[in-house]
Amino acid sequence: MTAAAKGASVRFAEVGKSYEPRGGATVEALRSVSFDVAPGEIFGIVGRSGAGKSSLIRLVNGLETPSAGSVSVDGIDVGSLSARDLPEFRRRIGMIFQGFNLLHAKTVEDNVALPLVLAGRSWKEARAKAGDWLGLVGLDDKRKVFPARLSGGQKQRVGIARALALNPSLLLSDEATSALDPESTRSILALLRDINRRLGVTILLITHEMEVIRQVADRVGVLEAGRLVEEGPVWKVFGSPAHEATRSILAPKDREALATSPGRVLVEIDFTGADSVDPDLFVITQALGPGCRLVEGAVERIQGRAAGRLIFSVPEPQNGEGERLIGRLKPIAPKAEFI
Amino acid sequence: MPHTLAGLFWRALYETGIMIGASGAISFAVGLPLGLVLLATSEGGIFQTLWLNRVLGGLVNAIRSTPFIILLVALIPITRLIVGTSIGLWAAVVPLTVASTPFFARLVEVAARGVPPGLVEAAKAMGATRWQILRHVLLPEAFSAIVANFTITIVSMINASAMAGAVGAGGLGDLAMRFGYQRFDDLVMAEVVGALILIVTCVQYAGDALARRLDHQ
Numbered sequence: 348m349t350a351a352a353k354g355a356s357v358r359f360a361e362v363g364k365s366y367e368p369r370g371g372a373t374v375e376a377l378r379s380v381s382f383d384v385a386p387g388e389i390f391g392i393v394g395r396s397g398a399g400k401s402s403l404i405r406l407v408n409g410l411e412t413p414s415a416g417s418v419s420v421d422g423i424d425v426g427s428l429s430a431r432d433l434p435e436f437r438r439r440i441g442m443i444f445q446g447f448n449l450l451h452a453k454t455v456e457d458n459v460a461l462p463l464v465l466a467g468r469s470w471k472e473a474r475a476k477a478g479d480w481l482g483l484v485g486l487d488d489k490r491k492v493f494p495a496r497l498s499g500g501q502k503q504r505v506g507i508a509r510a511l512a513l514n515p516s517l518l519l520s521d522e523a524t525s526a527l528d529p530e531s532t533r534s535i536l537a538l539l540r541d542i543n544r545r546l547g548v549t550i551l552l553i554t555h556e557m558e559v560i561r562q563v564a565d566r567v568g569v570l571e572a573g574r575l576v577e578e579g580p581v582w583k584v585f586g587s588p589a590h591e592a593t594r595s596i597l598a599p600k601d602r603e604a605l606a607t608s609p610g611r612v613l614v615e616i617d618f619t620g621a622d623s624v625d626p627d628l629f630v631i632t633q634a635l636g637p638g639c640r641l642v643e644g645a646v647e648r649i650q651g652r653a654a655g656r657l658i659f660s661v662p663e664p665q666n667g668e669g670e671r672l673i674g675r676l677k678p679i680a681p682k683a684e685f686i
Numbered sequence: 687m688p689h690t691l692a693g694l695f696w697r698a699l700y701e702t703g704i705m706i707g708a709s710g711a712i713s714f715a716v717g718l719p720l721g722l723v724l725l726a727t728s729e730g731g732i733f734q735t736l737w738l739n740r741v742l743g744g745l746v747n748a749i750r751s752t753p754f755i756i757l758l759v760a761l762i763p764i765t766r767l768i769v770g771t772s773i774g775l776w777a778a779v780v781p782l783t784v785a786s787t788p789f790f791a792r793l794v795e796v797a798a799r800g801v802p803p804g805l806v807e808a809a810k811a812m813g814a815t816r817w818q819i820l821r822h823v824l825l826p827e828a829f830s831a832i833v834a835n836f837t838i839t840i841v842s843m844i845n846a847s848a849m850a851g852a853v854g855a856g857g858l859g860d861l862a863m864r865f866g867y868q869r870f871d872d873l874v875m876a877e878v879v880g881a882l883i884l885i886v887t888c889v890q891y892a893g894d895a896l897a898r899r900l901d902h903q
Contacts, residue, residue: 448808
């Protein structure tokens with residue numbers, strides 16, 4: 348269980364991917380996508396279903412080839428690899444899946460041993476090593492069990508052990524927690540984080556859940572209709588989303604639900620995480636003035652910073668009082684407005 | 687008469703056993719790889735080779751659509767070439783094998799097609815070569831279904847072997863035809879049919895049990 352020497356870097360350069368279904372119009376899954384994943388970081392791609400996430404992650408290990416641009420891992424252009432070179436290349440990259448994709452006819456141990464056997468080790472040697480990895484993911488007692496007898500979370504742990512079997516420098520996670528309950532999701536994400544820290548493996552993950560990004564990613568890219576519309580550190584993108592798509596994935600706001608009594612208006616205050624200080628409620632209520640009420644809101648810790656929004660209702664301001672109110676809020680939170 | 691008839695019965699049972707055993711073994715050995723080739727060379731398969739798939743698929747379909755009794759006669763020259771004679775027990779093994787191999791191959795293809803594509807993708811992602819995918823993923827994952835389908839093949843072979851009497855191969859079916867049907871001996875007919883039912887039931891039971899043991903879904 349030697350630690351990977353160093354995590355791999357990934358570069359997407361103007362990558363496009365289009366499909367031509369038989370008798371159908373061309374579908375552009377990805378358009379001119381560019382981003383870099385630094386060695387050892389956890390980079391998350393978030394997007395709604397159909398945004399092109401699956402295509403994107405499959406380009407990294409050559410399960411699909413780009414129609415335009417290039418994808419490279421540690422400087423190796425994946426698209427230029429021949430069918431002969433691909434197996435060898437893929438052994439440096441682990442992959443885990445939403446549906447786990449464990450082999451039913453093999454025991455847990457043999458599932459984890461398989462990549463080693465495919466790489467030329469004996470079953471005996473491979474099983475011994477598989478045992479080490481199963482220990483790391485906390486499934487030491489399930490070695491001889493068949494996957495059908497495991498829970499979803501346990502299956503994904505086997506998937507992770509299998510993906511790590513060949514000491515990869517890059518781990519691809521394709522919606523790895525989407526089929527799991529919230530508790531298993533948390534423990535799998537914690538495991539991924541732990542593996543990233545301990546082994547230095549770079550992780551590229553795709554998900555449709557912001558929660559997943561929030562819990563593990565260092566940086567995030569938002570994919571919308573095949574384009575990367577936003578990219579940056581998670582606290583920044585979450586704290587002050589620049590693109591409409593990010594905002595809608597972050598919080599599908601239902602303004603209708605925020606009922607206001609007559610004579611009152613709503614004020615939204617966003618905390619972007621840009622300030623290192625935590626929101627001071629006393630200062631906020633002072634700025635809002637007497638009669639302010641908390642309607643809705645949440646502030647969370649993202650990468651140690653406070654980000655979120657609070658919605659207050661205040662008595663409807665008269666002649667210019669509104670502007671002064673916003674003015675008082677500015678020093679506390681850069682984004683404050685009537686909604 | 688009962689003594690001789692019992693003798694005939696055991697002899698017929700032995701002949702059926704030889705026919706099914708020999709043809710079954712060859713059908714399995716040839717049909718299994720043939721079925722995997724049919725899947726692998728098909729569109730989207732790991733060894734996609736459409737012309738080969740069409741040639742093999744066409745051949746398989748042609749044999750499968752030919753009635754066994756016709757095949758029995760049409761194959762006489764080939765049978766003579768292989769076993770040196772066109773009559774007798776071993777002469778029946780050739781057409782039986784030729785008829786059941788494509789049948790089994792199709793069933794293997796269907797079974798292997800039932801392996802979720804995600805497993806093949808996972809194998810590719812872990813660096814499996816195409817041969818390794820066949821050997822370590824498709825074959826073992828489909829094996830329980832293949833065993834179940836081989837049972838079906840054996841049962842249909844027992845059925846077809848009844849016609850082998852036409853080339854003097856004997857067997858249980860032939861016994862039922864000659865004594866039961868042509869001599870109007872209802873008792874022999876009933877006994878032979880009863881024996882066939884028993885054999886088929888045992889084969890099916892054993893096949894199901896084995897398939898279940900191999901299935902870890």
